[in-house]
Amino acid sequence: MYTRILVALDRSPMSEQVFQQAIDLAKATNANVMLLHVLSPDEEGSPDTSMMREEYFPGLSSEIAQLYRQQWQEFEEQGIKMLRDRCKDATNAGVKAEFKQIFGTPSRTICEFAREWGADLIVLGRRGHSGLKELFLGSVSNYVLHHAPASVLTIQSRGKDIPASQKQRAEVVS
Template sequence: MFSKILVALTNTEIGQQVFEEALTLASASNAELILLHVISPFDDDYLAASRMQTDEAYTNFHTHGVEYYVKQWEALKQEGIEFLTLLTNRAIAKNINAEFTQELGDPSRIICEMARNWKADLIVMGRRGRSGLSEFFLGSVSNYVLHHAPCSVLTVQGIIPTTKNLPITVSTVLST
């Protein structure tokens, strides 16, 4: 079965589902876990942390902007560490050997590189369900990992947005 499972996580609802799935697999196969959280420069949380507040005076922009950015960045890193520590402790409480790491960069490449270096048997990760233009412009981490991983990959499907609230009928399409 599996002896080393890399778990790529985000601090979201799908991240919790991914973790639960990995716990179940690790328990069933007596595998060890490494929990990985990647802070990406293109992630919404990172972009929000990098928005700098400006004063009216341009000369104060640099000092205040950098201070604000550093505080936000440290808070984001600390939030990730706390999230990973909590999950690692939950795994250890279930007698599963677990550790964690947090990295900065492109999640797709870091996940594959970590799996290769750690010699993982399995990667467990989430999938947001992006498709079409959204996937083209924003990319798909799970798609990249599926095609470049050095081991098996289990993707846990997140909630796919539906168009329930936007009914499209033939008359709507013809009138536009």
């Protein structure tokens, strides 16, 4: 079955669902787990890059840059803390786990890291964007489904804007 499961996490509420599904699967298959967080300025909660634009704050660019660096460092530290906590949870559940945090474009970084690490399954969330929203925002899960070097398990969001027929749906694509 699966022996090396890569779990792509972010700070969204959906990460809890993704993590739990991956841990349940790892326990059932006795797989090792790698928890991956991709640092990206596009992630929810990341420091606002618009504050770096000098036209908004002329003459304050060095102070603004320092504030941005400080906020970004805190963002990185929060990511590491999240991963450490999840790694501890996995270990307590009897799953061998490690973690990695990398700066990059989430979709490509997930696929590249899966290849380097030798993952045979990638588990990630799918928020259910469709239409124009997906066209303009892109879709990490869609990119990973089409470019992954391994099987992919996407966990559908349980958000209230998702139709009942799609709630708790998971798709496995090889």
